[in-house]
Amino acid sequence: xxxxxxxxxxxxxxxxxxxxxxxxxxxxxxxxxxxxxxxxxxxxxxxxxxxxxxxxxxxxxxxxxxxxxxxxxxxxxxxxxxxxxxxxxxxxxxxxxxxxxxxxxxxxxxxxxxx
Amino acid sequence: xxxxxxxxxxxxxxxxxxxxxxxxxxxxxxxxxxxxxxxxxxxxxxxxxxxxxxxxxxxxxxxxxxxxxxxxxxxxxxxxxxxxxxxxxxxxxxxxxxxxxxxxxxxxxxxxx
Numbered sequence: 001x002x003x004x005x006x007x008x009x010x011x012x013x014x015x016x017x018x019x020x021x022x023x024x025x026x027x028x029x030x031x032x033x034x035x036x037x038x039x040x041x042x043x044x045x046x047x048x049x050x051x052x053x054x055x056x057x058x059x060x061x062x063x064x065x066x067x068x069x070x071x072x073x074x075x076x077x078x079x080x081x082x083x084x085x086x087x088x089x090x091x092x093x094x095x096x097x098x099x100x101x102x103x104x105x106x107x108x109x110x111x112x113x114x115x
Numbered sequence: 116x117x118x119x120x121x122x123x124x125x126x127x128x129x130x131x132x133x134x135x136x137x138x139x140x141x142x143x144x145x146x147x148x149x150x151x152x153x154x155x156x157x158x159x160x161x162x163x164x165x166x167x168x169x170x171x172x173x174x175x176x177x178x179x180x181x182x183x184x185x186x187x188x189x190x191x192x193x194x195x196x197x198x199x200x201x202x203x204x205x206x207x208x209x210x211x212x213x214x215x216x217x218x219x220x221x222x223x224x225x226x227x228x
Binding site for chain 1: 124161210213
Protein backbone atom coordinates (compact mmCIF):
# COMPACT_ATOMS: atom_id res chain seq x y z
CA UNK A 1 0.00 0.00 0.00
CA UNK A 2 1.08 3.53 -0.75
CA UNK A 3 1.91 5.42 2.36
CA UNK A 4 2.03 9.19 2.62
CA UNK A 5 3.10 10.36 6.05
CA UNK A 6 2.82 13.87 7.40
CA UNK A 7 5.05 14.64 10.33
CA UNK A 8 2.41 16.18 12.60
CA UNK A 9 -1.35 15.75 13.06
CA UNK A 10 -1.76 18.98 15.03
CA UNK A 11 0.38 22.09 15.26
CA UNK A 12 -0.09 25.37 17.09
CA UNK A 13 2.18 28.22 16.07
CA UNK A 14 2.42 31.91 16.80
CA UNK A 15 1.91 34.69 14.29
CA UNK A 16 5.17 35.50 12.53
CA UNK A 17 6.82 32.14 13.17
CA UNK A 18 8.41 30.19 10.35
CA UNK A 19 6.60 26.87 10.06
CA UNK A 20 7.71 23.67 8.36
CA UNK A 21 5.29 20.93 7.39
CA UNK A 22 6.95 17.70 6.30
CA UNK A 23 5.64 14.95 4.07
CA UNK A 24 7.21 11.63 3.06
CA UNK A 25 5.95 9.05 0.56
CA UNK A 26 7.24 5.52 0.12
CA UNK A 27 6.11 4.63 -3.41
CA UNK A 28 8.72 6.37 -5.54
CA UNK A 29 6.09 8.71 -6.97
CA UNK A 30 7.29 11.50 -9.23
CA UNK A 31 4.62 13.98 -8.18
CA UNK A 32 3.91 15.47 -4.80
CA UNK A 33 1.30 18.04 -3.84
CA UNK A 34 0.38 20.34 -0.99
CA UNK A 35 -3.27 21.36 -0.56
CA UNK A 36 -5.14 23.23 2.09
CA UNK A 37 -8.67 22.21 2.99
CA UNK A 38 -11.15 24.72 4.36
CA UNK A 39 -14.90 24.26 4.93
CA UNK A 40 -16.86 25.24 1.85
CA UNK A 41 -13.73 25.79 -0.23
CA UNK A 42 -12.72 22.20 -0.86
CA UNK A 43 -9.07 21.39 -1.53
CA UNK A 44 -7.01 24.20 -2.98
CA UNK A 45 -3.62 23.46 -4.50
CA UNK A 46 -0.78 25.43 -2.93
CA UNK A 47 2.25 23.93 -4.68
CA UNK A 48 3.06 20.95 -6.80
CA UNK A 49 6.37 19.22 -7.53
CA UNK A 50 6.96 16.89 -10.46
CA UNK A 51 10.59 16.04 -9.71
CA UNK A 52 13.38 16.71 -7.26
CA UNK A 53 14.03 20.45 -7.00
CA UNK A 54 11.19 21.15 -9.47
CA UNK A 55 8.05 22.95 -8.38
CA UNK A 56 5.08 24.79 -9.76
CA UNK A 57 2.72 27.19 -8.11
CA UNK A 58 -0.83 26.10 -7.54
CA UNK A 59 -3.85 28.32 -7.08
CA UNK A 60 -2.89 29.86 -3.71
CA UNK A 61 0.92 30.00 -3.35
CA UNK A 62 1.11 33.39 -1.61
CA UNK A 63 2.72 33.15 1.82
CA UNK A 64 4.07 29.66 1.17
CA UNK A 65 7.18 28.07 -0.28
CA UNK A 66 8.22 24.46 -0.79
CA UNK A 67 11.31 22.33 -0.89
CA UNK A 68 11.96 18.99 -2.55
CA UNK A 69 15.55 17.92 -2.09
CA UNK A 70 14.81 14.18 -2.21
CA UNK A 71 12.22 12.35 -4.26
CA UNK A 72 10.36 10.97 -1.25
CA UNK A 73 10.15 14.18 0.76
CA UNK A 74 8.20 17.38 0.13
CA UNK A 75 8.17 20.22 2.62
CA UNK A 76 5.78 23.13 2.88
CA UNK A 77 7.13 26.29 4.48
CA UNK A 78 5.13 29.16 5.89
CA UNK A 79 7.66 31.96 5.87
CA UNK A 80 5.82 34.08 8.44
CA UNK A 81 2.69 32.41 9.74
CA UNK A 82 -0.49 34.44 9.87
CA UNK A 83 -3.89 33.68 11.38
CA UNK A 84 -5.47 33.31 7.92
CA UNK A 85 -3.21 30.31 7.36
CA UNK A 86 -5.01 28.39 10.07
CA UNK A 87 -6.25 25.37 8.14
CA UNK A 88 -5.97 21.66 7.43
CA UNK A 89 -2.97 20.93 5.22
CA UNK A 90 -2.95 17.82 3.07
CA UNK A 91 0.01 16.26 1.32
CA UNK A 92 -0.44 13.87 -1.60
CA UNK A 93 1.67 11.94 -4.07
CA UNK A 94 1.05 10.30 -7.43
CA UNK A 95 2.67 8.80 -10.48
CA UNK A 96 3.24 11.19 -13.36
CA UNK A 97 1.18 11.52 -16.52
CA UNK A 98 -2.29 10.27 -17.39
CA UNK A 99 -3.25 6.63 -17.10
CA UNK A 100 -4.71 3.92 -15.00
CA UNK A 101 -2.85 4.38 -11.74
CA UNK A 102 -2.24 8.08 -11.53
CA UNK A 103 -4.59 9.01 -8.74
CA UNK A 104 -3.35 10.98 -5.76
CA UNK A 105 -2.72 9.25 -2.44
CA UNK A 106 -3.18 11.41 0.63
CA UNK A 107 -1.63 11.72 4.03
CA UNK A 108 -3.71 12.05 7.16
CA UNK A 109 -3.41 15.84 7.22
CA UNK A 110 -1.92 18.42 9.56
CA UNK A 111 -4.29 20.74 11.35
CA UNK A 112 -2.39 23.98 11.82
CA UNK A 113 -3.62 26.69 14.16
CA UNK A 114 -1.88 30.06 14.09
CA UNK A 115 -2.52 32.19 17.17
CA UNK B 116 -6.64 27.11 -15.92
CA UNK B 117 -8.68 23.98 -15.47
CA UNK B 118 -11.41 24.00 -12.84
CA UNK B 119 -13.99 21.69 -11.32
CA UNK B 120 -17.54 22.61 -10.32
CA UNK B 121 -19.65 20.60 -7.92
CA UNK B 122 -23.18 21.90 -8.02
CA UNK B 123 -24.50 20.55 -4.76
CA UNK B 124 -22.80 21.82 -1.63
CA UNK B 125 -24.99 20.01 0.86
CA UNK B 126 -27.33 17.09 0.17
CA UNK B 127 -29.65 15.43 2.67
CA UNK B 128 -31.28 12.12 1.80
CA UNK B 129 -33.09 9.33 3.56
CA UNK B 130 -31.70 5.80 3.56
CA UNK B 131 -32.53 3.83 0.40
CA UNK B 132 -32.92 7.00 -1.68
CA UNK B 133 -31.01 7.28 -4.93
CA UNK B 134 -28.08 9.63 -5.18
CA UNK B 135 -26.61 11.70 -7.97
CA UNK B 136 -23.89 14.29 -7.33
CA UNK B 137 -22.98 16.61 -10.16
CA UNK B 138 -19.45 17.39 -11.33
CA UNK B 139 -18.35 19.45 -14.31
CA UNK B 140 -14.83 20.33 -15.37
CA UNK B 141 -13.43 22.93 -17.71
CA UNK B 142 -10.85 21.49 -20.08
CA UNK B 143 -11.17 20.41 -23.68
CA UNK B 144 -8.36 17.89 -23.90
CA UNK B 145 -7.67 14.45 -22.45
CA UNK B 146 -8.52 14.02 -18.78
CA UNK B 147 -8.42 11.59 -15.91
CA UNK B 148 -11.33 12.05 -13.51
CA UNK B 149 -11.69 11.03 -9.89
CA UNK B 150 -14.17 10.94 -7.06
CA UNK B 151 -12.78 10.92 -3.53
CA UNK B 152 -14.64 10.46 -0.26
CA UNK B 153 -13.78 11.76 3.19
CA UNK B 154 -15.62 10.15 6.08
CA UNK B 155 -15.80 12.17 9.31
CA UNK B 156 -12.39 12.31 10.95
CA UNK B 157 -10.70 10.28 8.24
CA UNK B 158 -8.39 11.06 5.38
CA UNK B 159 -9.35 11.25 1.72
CA UNK B 160 -9.72 7.98 -0.11
CA UNK B 161 -10.38 7.15 -3.74
CA UNK B 162 -13.93 6.10 -4.58
CA UNK B 163 -13.50 5.60 -8.32
CA UNK B 164 -11.64 6.90 -11.34
CA UNK B 165 -11.92 7.27 -15.09
CA UNK B 166 -8.84 7.16 -17.30
CA UNK B 167 -10.00 5.67 -20.63
CA UNK B 168 -12.40 3.22 -22.23
CA UNK B 169 -15.89 2.54 -20.87
CA UNK B 170 -17.31 5.88 -19.72
CA UNK B 171 -19.34 4.16 -17.00
CA UNK B 172 -17.00 3.33 -14.15
CA UNK B 173 -17.75 1.41 -11.01
CA UNK B 174 -16.12 2.04 -7.70
CA UNK B 175 -16.18 0.82 -4.15
CA UNK B 176 -19.29 0.57 -1.96
CA UNK B 177 -21.73 0.45 -4.88
CA UNK B 178 -20.85 3.84 -6.35
CA UNK B 179 -20.57 4.48 -10.07
CA UNK B 180 -19.92 7.50 -12.27
CA UNK B 181 -20.48 8.31 -15.90
CA UNK B 182 -18.06 10.34 -18.01
CA UNK B 183 -19.90 12.36 -20.65
CA UNK B 184 -17.25 14.10 -22.71
CA UNK B 185 -19.66 16.30 -24.65
CA UNK B 186 -21.00 17.71 -21.38
CA UNK B 187 -17.63 17.85 -19.56
CA UNK B 188 -19.35 15.95 -16.75
CA UNK B 189 -18.54 13.11 -14.40
CA UNK B 190 -21.55 12.63 -12.14
CA UNK B 191 -21.48 10.25 -9.20
CA UNK B 192 -24.41 7.91 -8.61
CA UNK B 193 -25.60 5.29 -6.17
CA UNK B 194 -28.99 3.60 -6.50
CA UNK B 195 -29.65 3.19 -2.78
CA UNK B 196 -27.71 5.08 -0.12
CA UNK B 197 -26.95 3.93 3.39
CA UNK B 198 -26.44 5.85 6.61
CA UNK B 199 -22.74 4.96 6.41
CA UNK B 200 -22.45 6.97 3.17
CA UNK B 201 -22.59 10.16 5.23
CA UNK B 202 -19.37 11.91 4.21
CA UNK B 203 -17.94 14.66 2.04
CA UNK B 204 -17.40 13.86 -1.63
CA UNK B 205 -14.87 15.53 -3.89
CA UNK B 206 -14.58 15.45 -7.66
CA UNK B 207 -11.13 15.98 -9.18
CA UNK B 208 -9.56 16.30 -12.64
CA UNK B 209 -6.11 15.75 -14.07
CA UNK B 210 -5.37 16.85 -17.64
CA UNK B 211 -2.79 16.17 -20.33
CA UNK B 212 -1.75 19.82 -20.02
CA UNK B 213 0.11 19.31 -16.72
CA UNK B 214 0.20 16.90 -13.81
CA UNK B 215 -1.77 18.99 -11.37
CA UNK B 216 -4.85 17.43 -9.79
CA UNK B 217 -7.57 20.03 -9.27
CA UNK B 218 -10.44 19.46 -6.87
CA UNK B 219 -13.96 20.81 -6.61
CA UNK B 220 -15.32 22.41 -3.46
CA UNK B 221 -16.93 19.22 -2.26
CA UNK B 222 -20.44 18.04 -1.47
CA UNK B 223 -21.47 17.22 2.07
CA UNK B 224 -23.83 14.25 2.03
CA UNK B 225 -25.97 13.59 5.07
CA UNK B 226 -28.05 10.40 5.17
CA UNK B 227 -30.95 10.27 7.58
CA UNK B 228 -31.46 6.86 9.22
